[in-house]
Amino acid sequence: MKKFTSALIGALACTTLLAGAASAETVKVGVAAEPYPPFTVPDASGNWTGWEVDLMDALCDEAALDCVITPIAWDGLIPALTSGKIDAILASMSITPEREEQIAFSDKYYSTPGAIVAESGSGIEPTAESLAGKVLGVQVSTTNQAYAEKHFPDAEIKTYQTQDEVNQDLYAGRIDAEIADLVTLQPFLTSDNGQMCCEMMGTVEQDVEIYGPGIGLGLRKGDTALKEKFDDAIAAVRENGTYEEITKSYFDFDIYGD
Structure with missing residues (x-):
């Protein structure tokens, strides 16, 4: 009887554990x-x-x-x-x-705040005046796109599906600058390509309505x-x-x- 009881308790314990995992x-x-x-x-x-x-x-x-x-x-x-x-x-x-x-x-x-990256020595600043007439790259459907369209109305906004594509076009000289989250830009800036071409120009002014x-x-x-x-x-x-x-x-x- 003791063996049966022990076996039953063991079986019930296993069943309980399995039920917990399954749930x-x-x-x-x-x-x-x-x-x-x-x-x-x-x-x-x-x-x-x-x-x-x-x-x-x-x-x-x-x-x-x-x-x-x-x-x-x-x-x-x-x-x-x-x-x-x-x-x-x-x-x-x-x-x-x-x-x-x-x-x-x-x-x-x-x-993380939005930031502007541009070609080293370009003198571009994270302001509407500085970016007027410049081609500004940004990932599509992001808060940074909304920010660029609102705060940089005189820049030519060029959208991309991925951040990597934005970085590649900045490196290749097909755009003048890009806007993205500061944290997201760090890997690019420390990469071989990023160090060769570009530098951080500063963060943009906060807009809580856009960035939240x-x-x-x-x-x-x-x-x-x-x-x-x-x-x-x-x-x-x-x-x-x-x-x-x-x-x-x-x-x-x-x-x-x-």
Whole structure:
């Protein structure tokens, strides 16, 4: 009888563990299919690395979520979220009033100002007067495109699908300058091509209506339980040092911001 009871208890324990594992919530996390170093970078096998990928792993571990990376073209991320193809967006998406009309956001997990990069020695400054008549490159459907169109009305705005394409055209001399997030520009500026051609001309003046309070996870309106899990996870990894540990592998400055 004792052997049977022990076996039964063991079987029930295994069943409970299996049930717990099976009940973990699966969350499809959308990332931009276009490489966005150092945040999200796919290799030839389709494996993803980068700061946001490492952060996603930490947040999902903290929240006990089974997160699956789902790459989608940048300008298709919000439609994919609202239609239910994905459950969250983790793609350096700024929290803006315009986007908040369509989706909800988690608390911010980093923030970074927009900046202007141009050919070394060009003397270009991050002002409307300096950029008037210049060809300014920017990734399409980003807050930086909205900023450029509003604040640099006399520049010729040229849009690209990926940030890499913007960098390549600046290096090749096909555009005069580019605007992008300061953090995003660092890998280009420290690359061989970036060091040969270009320099940081400064950050642009803040526009909260365009840039919002920072970068957050995009979520469907009404998914309050999932938002709470991610908000709690963001706070937890900030408090327990995991956030700092991940960040120092990629940046030598505070990416979280004010």
